[in-house]
Amino acid sequence: MLNKRIHVSILIFLFLCSEFLFCQSDPLPSWNDGPVKTGIINFISRVTDANGSDFIPVEDRNAMFDNDGTLWPEQPVIQGMFMISQLKKKIEQDPGLKENPTVKAVIEKDKEYFAEDAEKKVLDLLAITMTNMTEEQFDREAKSFFEEAIYPKLNQPITQLAYKPQIELLNYLRANGFKTYICSGGTVEFMRQITEQMYGIPPEQVIGSSFKYKFVDDGDSNYILRESQINAVNDKEGKPVGIQLATGKRPVFVSGNVRSGGDIAMMRFSQGSKYPNFQILINHDDPVKEFEYSEKDNYSLEMAKKYNINVVSMKNDWNNIFNFK
Amino acid sequence: MLNKRIHVSILIFLFLCSEFLFCQSDPLPSWNDGPVKTGIINFISRVTDANGSDFIPVEDRNAMFDNDGTLWPEQPVIQGMFMISQLKKKIEQDPGLKENPTVKAVIEKDKEYFAEDAEKKVLDLLAITMTNMTEEQFDREAKSFFEEAIYPKLNQPITQLAYKPQIELLNYLRANGFKTYICSGGTVEFMRQITEQMYGIPPEQVIGSSFKYKFVDDGDSNYILRESQINAVNDKEGKPVGIQLATGKRPVFVSGNVRSGGDIAMMRFSQGSKYPNFQILINHDDPVKEFEYSEKDNYSLEMAKKYNINVVSMKNDWNNIFNFK
Numbered sequence: 001m002l003n004k005r006i007h008v009s010i011l012i013f014l015f016l017c018s019e020f021l022f023c024q025s026d027p028l029p030s031w032n033d034g035p036v037k038t039g040i041i042n043f044i045s046r047v048t049d050a051n052g053s054d055f056i057p058v059e060d061r062n063a064m065f066d067n068d069g070t071l072w073p074e075q076p077v078i079q080g081m082f083m084i085s086q087l088k089k090k091i092e093q094d095p096g097l098k099e100n101p102t103v104k105a106v107i108e109k110d111k112e113y114f115a116e117d118a119e120k121k122v123l124d125l126l127a128i129t130m131t132n133m134t135e136e137q138f139d140r141e142a143k144s145f146f147e148e149a150i151y152p153k154l155n156q157p158i159t160q161l162a163y164k165p166q167i168e169l170l171n172y173l174r175a176n177g178f179k180t181y182i183c184s185g186g187t188v189e190f191m192r193q194i195t196e197q198m199y200g201i202p203p204e205q206v207i208g209s210s211f212k213y214k215f216v217d218d219g220d221s222n223y224i225l226r227e228s229q230i231n232a233v234n235d236k237e238g239k240p241v242g243i244q245l246a247t248g249k250r251p252v253f254v255s256g257n258v259r260s261g262g263d264i265a266m267m268r269f270s271q272g273s274k275y276p277n278f279q280i281l282i283n284h285d286d287p288v289k290e291f292e293y294s295e296k297d298n299y300s301l302e303m304a305k306k307y308n309i310n311v312v313s314m315k316n317d318w319n320n321i322f323n324f325k
Numbered sequence: 326m327l328n329k330r331i332h333v334s335i336l337i338f339l340f341l342c343s344e345f346l347f348c349q350s351d352p353l354p355s356w357n358d359g360p361v362k363t364g365i366i367n368f369i370s371r372v373t374d375a376n377g378s379d380f381i382p383v384e385d386r387n388a389m390f391d392n393d394g395t396l397w398p399e400q401p402v403i404q405g406m407f408m409i410s411q412l413k414k415k416i417e418q419d420p421g422l423k424e425n426p427t428v429k430a431v432i433e434k435d436k437e438y439f440a441e442d443a444e445k446k447v448l449d450l451l452a453i454t455m456t457n458m459t460e461e462q463f464d465r466e467a468k469s470f471f472e473e474a475i476y477p478k479l480n481q482p483i484t485q486l487a488y489k490p491q492i493e494l495l496n497y498l499r500a501n502g503f504k505t506y507i508c509s510g511g512t513v514e515f516m517r518q519i520t521e522q523m524y525g526i527p528p529e530q531v532i533g534s535s536f537k538y539k540f541v542d543d544g545d546s547n548y549i550l551r552e553s554q555i556n557a558v559n560d561k562e563g564k565p566v567g568i569q570l571a572t573g574k575r576p577v578f579v580s581g582n583v584r585s586g587g588d589i590a591m592m593r594f595s596q597g598s599k600y601p602n603f604q605i606l607i608n609h610d611d612p613v614k615e616f617e618y619s620e621k622d623n624y625s626l627e628m629a630k631k632y633n634i635n636v637v638s639m640k641n642d643w644n645n646i647f648n649f650k
Contacts, residue, residue: 059521059527135569179529188570188573189573192573196384202384203572203573203574204504204529204571204572204573206573210570213566213569213570214562214566215562215563215564215565215566215590215594217590217593221597222565222593222594222596222597223597224565224566224569224594231570237539237540238540239540240540240547240549241538241539241540241549244460244538244549245513245535245538245556246529246571247528247529248513248514248517248528248529248531249528265540265542268542268547269540269547269549271547272546272547272548
C-alpha cells in the first residue's frame with residue numbers, strides 16, 4: 001500500500017514538472033529575447049484570450065508570410081535559379097531561342113539590358129521557361145529541380161533552406177489557431193511543390209503570381225494549359241488584392257522582408273483590420289549567419305518607422321537561422 | 326464484487342448498443358435508397374479505407390459544389406435578385422441610369438434585348454450594380470440583402486433555402502475528411518456573405534467569378550476598390566481554371582446541376598484525377614418539392630451519359646428538399 005502511494009506521488013510529481021516545463025517552454029528558441037520576440041508573444045497571448053477585449057475569433061486568425069527573403073534566402077532568388085535551369089533545357093530543345101534578345105542578355109550576363117523594363121523582361125523569361133505546357137508537365141519539372149538543385153554560397157539543397165526562427169513562428173501561430181498562408185511574388189504552382197514539406201503550408205494556402213490557364217478536354221484526357229500571358233502579379237499592391245480574392249478578409253499577422261518594398265502594402269492592409277494586428281519586417285543585416293543587403297531607396301524601413309511595423313534584425317533577433325549550421 | 330461485475334456488463338452492453346446504432350445510422354436520411362445514394366456511400370467508404378487500394382490521402386480529398394441549383398434554388402437566380410435590388414437603389418441615387426439601354430431593358434422586362442450577347446449584358450449590369458465601391462461597402466449591402474430578401478414562389482427568407490440532402494452530403498463528406506468547396510459562377514464576395522452560415526463553408530473555400538480589385542492606401546485608411554472590369558468568369562471551362570488557381574489540385578468529388586452546362590468541365594477535370602473520383606449532376610425534375618426545368622440543348626444530361634456522371638433525380642432520389650416544408 002505504501003509502495004502504491006509512493007508510485008502515485010511520483011506520478012503527480014512528474015505531472016507537475018511537465019506542466020511547469022510546458023508553461024515555461026520557449027515557443028521561439030531561435031529568437032533572442034528583445035522587443036520583437038516579446039511583442040509577438042504578447043500579441044498572440046492577447047488575441048487568443050477568450051475573456052479579453054482583444055480576442056480574435058479563430059476563423060479570423062489569418063497570418064500571411066512572404067516567401068523570398070522571409071522564409072528562405074533570396075541571394076539568388078530560387079525561382080530565378082529554376083528559370084535559368086529551365087532556360088538551358090529550352091535552348092537545348094530549340095537553339096534558335098538564343099537569338100531572343102532577353103535570352104541573349106541572360107546568357108551574356110548583360111545586367112545593363114535589365115536596367116530598363118526589368119519587370120516586363122523577367123515576365124518574358126518566365127513565359128518562355130514556364131508556360132505552354134500542362135500543369136502536370138510543370139509539376140514534374142519543378143519537382144526534379146527541387147530534388148537536385150544546390151543553393152550557391154550556402155552549398156545546400158534548396159529544401160534545407162527554411163529559416164528556423166520562422167518555422168518556429170509558423171508552428172507557434174498554428175498552435176494558437178492561426179491559419180498560415182504564403183503570399184509571395186513567386187508563381188503559385190512553383191511554390192506549391194515545396195511549401196507543405198518545408199513550411200507545413202498546404203497548396204490551397206499559397207497565394208502567388210500566376211499565368212493565364214486554359215482547360216483543354218479532348219474527350220479522352222484533359223488538362224490545364226499554362227498560357228504565356230500573366231494572370232496576376234502578386235507583388236506590392238497586388239498582394240492585398242491576392243489576399244482578398246483568396247481569403248475574403250484582412251490578415252491579422254503579416255511577415256515580410258526588406259529588399260524591394262514588396263511587402264508593405266499587405267502590411268498596411270493588415271493594419272486596416274478591425275482586430276488587433278501585428279507585422280514584422282525582416283532586415284537582412286547578418287553577413288555571418290545569412291547575407292547582408294539593403295533596399296535601394298530604403299522605402300520598407302521608412303514605412304516601418306512611419307507605420308509602427310516591427311523590424312526584425314537577423315543579426316540581433318535570431319540566434320540561429322539554418323538547421324544545417 | 327458481483328455488483329461491480331454487473332455494472333461492467335451493463336457498461337459493455339450500452340457501449341455495444343451505441344456502436345451498433347452508430348454503425349447503422351443513415352448519414353443521408355433525405356436521400357432515398359437507390360443507385361446514387363449507394364454509389365456515394367460506397368465511394369466514400371472505399372476512398373477512406375486506409376488498407377484499400379482506392380484510399381485517398383486526407384489532403385487530396387477535395388469536394389467541389391456548384392451553388393445555384395446545386396445548393397440552393399435558381400428560379401430565379403439569387404444573385405440576380407440582389408442585382409435588381411441594387412439597381413433600384415442606384416437609380417434612386419442617379420435617375421440618369423434609366424437611359425442606359427441595358428438598365429432600360431431590365432425596367433421594361435424586355436427579354437428580347439437579352440437574347441443576344443446575354444453574358445456581356447449581364448456583366449454590364451453586375452458592373453453597374455456591384456462595382457466602384459469598396460469591399461466594406463459591398464459587404465454591408467450584401468449583408469442587408471440577405472437579412473431582408475424573401476424568395477418568390479417559396480415565400481421564404483434566402484437563408485432558409487439550402488437543399489437539405491446536400492447539407493447532409495456536405496456534412497457526411499466533411500466527417501470523412503473531405504474539404505468542401507463552392508465553385509460557382511456567382512461572384513465570390515457575394516457568396517462569402519452566406520456560405521459559412523448556410524453550408525458550413527468558410528470564405529477561403531469559395532471559388533467564384535470576380536471583378537478586378539485595386540488596393541488604395543491614402544496613408545490614413547486603406548481599402549480594396551472593386552473596379553468595373555471582370556477578373557474571372559468562373560463558369561464552364563472557367564471552373565477547372567478557378568479550382569487549379571485556388572487549390573492546385575483536381576477535386577475527387579464534384580456536385581453540379583442541369584441548366585446551363587456550367588458544371589461539366591469541372592466534372593471532367595475531376596475525372597482526370599489519379600485517384601478514384603465521383604460526380605453527381607442534379608436534375609430539376611420535381612415540380613412539387615422544388616421546380617421542374619431542363620436544359621435547352623440537353624448538353625449536361627448527354628455528357629452525363631457519355632462520361633458516367635451520376636444523375637440525381639430530385640423527384641426520386643430526394644425525399645425532402647427544404648427544412649421549412
